[in-house]
Amino acid sequence: MITTEFLPGSPCWLDLGTPDLRKATAFYGEVFDWTTEPFGGQESGGYTLCRRDGKVAAAIGPSPEEGARAAWTVYFHTPDAEATARAVREAGGEVRVPPSPVGGDNGWHAQLTDPQGGRFAVWQPGTYPGLEVADGPGSLGWTELFTTDTAAAQRFYGTVFGWTTQDIPLPGGDTGTYTLVTPRGAGPERMQGGIMQLPASALAETGGAAYWHPVFGSADCDATIAAITARGGAVRMGPEDAEGVGRLAVCTDPAGAEFVALTPAEES
Helix, strand or coil, X not given: CCCCCCCCXXXXXXXXXXXXXHHHHXXXXXXXXXXXXXXXXXXXXXXXXXXXXXXXXXXXXXXXXXXXXXXXXXXXEXXXXXXXXXXXXXXXXXXXXXXXXXXXXXXXXEEEECCCXXXXXXXXXXXXXXXXXXXXXXXXXXXXXXXXXXXXXXXXXXXHHCCEEEEEECHHHCCCEEEEEECCCCCHHHCCEEEEECCHHHHHHHCCCCEEEEEEECCCHHHHHHHHHHXXXXXXXXXXXXCCCEEEEEEECCCCCEXXXXXXXXXX
């Protein structure tokens, strides 16, 4: 599971880049019961922190790159952003934004792309470690990569972060496999995400490029879906019950950014 005790290569932050900041903060505030505030006291219209029960669960800001589609970016913890950026280049990825300081001594970030086009980021903490809440309603509980080449993704992220991966059959009797991801040296209790292979035709909105999306916890998946659709979002898949996983739906916000709402299965 995802926690706020960050390990190298574990998810530690996520933010949404969107063309309409005001609309996005209103939407997610209603859907996940988030309150928002400007980061570092910036004026309205800038990078915005989203809190769940007073703890930072995510952030929302203007689209960082001109013409970019609305999308969530997952950040992975690193003790050395420069070294990680070098590892990305050496493994065939791209450094879109080189390691840069954020807010003085808050930390360093870099914006990166894997060889199949999947965009992600890393965070090297200074005084600001990262998310303050995870693995609960309205917070990050899982990360998922859709890609055209699972084997290549495993090699790339294994080289960059040292992730441990395990292939399992897709639930429900579907053909194919799903790859589980765990930080290097961690046990199964720290499993943090999955990788799923899809044909390029199923990734039409990204032109066949891989992409990451976050999975947010929900106390009631169907109630969350009702809130999403009532506020201009949409459901792309589901809701459905996945054996051993829970009740989930793949959704989009009003600008088209994709995420998953999941009510986890009760532990037996």
